[in-house]
Amino acid sequence: MKILLINYEYPPLGGGGGVASEKLATGWADFGHEVHVLTSKAKDLPSLEKRGKVIIHRIPVISRKETSTATMISLVTFPIFAFVRGCSLFLKYRFDIINTHFAIPTGPVGFALKNIFRKPNILTIIGADIYDPTRNYSPHKVKILGWVVSKIINSASVVAAISENTKENAIKYYQPKKDISVIPLAFEKPFFTELSRKDLGLEEARRYLISIGRLVARKGYKYLIKAMDKLPNDISLLIIGDGPEKTELENLALKLNLGERVHFLGMVSEEKKFQYLAVSDIYVLSSLHEGFGIVLQEAMEVGLPIVSTNWGGQTDFLLDQENALLINPEDVDAIAVSVISLLQNPELMKKMSNNNKKAVTQFYIPNVSQKYLSIFEILLKK
Structure with a gap:
């Protein structure tokens, strides 16, 4: 053919x-x-x-x-x-x-x-x-x-x-x-060499949230950054991607005194992306709407628990309390509460990790x- x-x-x-x-x-x-x-x-x-x-x-x-x-x-x-x-x-x-x-x-x-x-x-x-x-x-x-x-x-x-x-x-x-x-x-299915947090310039004792995507309004990054202001100081955020809102988002992080906790990593190689995913604790999707969400498949592959907005195609495969916590778009408080809820419940995080590793194979x-x-x-x- x-x-x-x-x-x-x-x-x-x-x-x-x-x-x-x-x-x-x-x-x-x-x-x-x-x-x-x-x-x-x-x-x-x-x-x-x-x-x-x-x-x-x-x-x-x-x-x-x-x-x-x-x-x-x-x-x-x-x-x-x-x-x-x-x-x-x-x-x-x-x-x-x-x-x-x-x-x-x-x-x-x-x-x-x-x-x-x-x-x-x-x-x-x-x-x-x-x-x-x-x-x-x-x-x-x-x-x-x-x-x-x-x-x-x-x-x-x-x-x-x-x-x-x-x-x-x-x-x-x-x-x-x-x-x-x-x-x-x-x-x-990716093949990559795993690195330690130290090798990636990250701190062993910190908890890391990670989010990947174009820096555009639809991705809702401003709500995620505002949620960081409500989270404990030992939690950091890694953002992988580039786009027209980068400067605005960087300025927002600085305005909230989050310059040391919100890290804009820009565009990275496929291998480096999975290396960062593999050492993170939680994946956060803050989009106002997603048609599907390839980044969620990537997070699932490495077994990350997920906090995600509930408007879009991701609800086909993300089930609340099973492999993700689902929240309404633009809800800063819900992002922060969900992150804390997961970090305080290692058993739920482990359950979500296992479920995501199984579910991703269908794709x-x-x-x-x-x-x-x-x-x-x-x-x-x-």
Whole structure:
């Protein structure tokens, strides 16, 4: 089977949505299929690259300079340039099937290629592409964007939502004519060399909370930092990630006299990320909304107990008191109370740790990749 995966972000560009699509591409290639990826180019990334068994085609977009964050103009220009390149790739490789990630901005490309080349298009909706409560230009708030998303969803051969919450939002705002499948994000079991806290420059006697993600409003980091002001001084916070709110969040930590306890580690390597996770005590997700939460899979893999907000796709696999404590978004006091509650209950922390190590296996790449391949095979038989 020849598969074309389209995503405006693909590692090293972007965040969780790009990472998840990379895992799928790798999984399909490992099953023996020919997989091509069409994505954006930024900085010094090569226009054509073979990474493992996956062939990556990168197209220049206007104004994309950072790997972590896309600009508005790069989002607008991607569909135009991707459509042109997609047509040439189709003529050369004769793909059997298309998998498009993100209704916006990638969706129009898959829509057009499907109709021109008469090949099935599976649209994967991630969450923030159809619903983001913190963005004024979220498609569910902007009439013209909502119309575009509805058109794209209803034209797809199959729509796969990454969570029940994403499916519910699609139904609520875009009136899909077909049923929507729910397929979780794939997760690759990591292999890394464990380091001690001392090796990572951390103190043995302190308790460490950790949170990973883009420093944007939707992630709710300001509430997590404010919660740190209510926690004992022997608790520190590690934040891994970068983004436009970094300076504002650093200033907030300084204003609250938390400069010595809140550590902004920036972007780190995959291995370093898991090394930090492995020596931490609790993972905290403070997002106002999450489509799914790859970072939670990463925390589960190393057996961390979790404190998480309860609005989004994470509620598909996080169960209150079983593998996480669930709280309302924007609730500073609830974050602090939940952290203290866990630290004072080692038995509950151990229970959550064991449950998370078991639960994460359902997301391993072969399991999730096969769910998509089963859909591909059904579509190709029609």
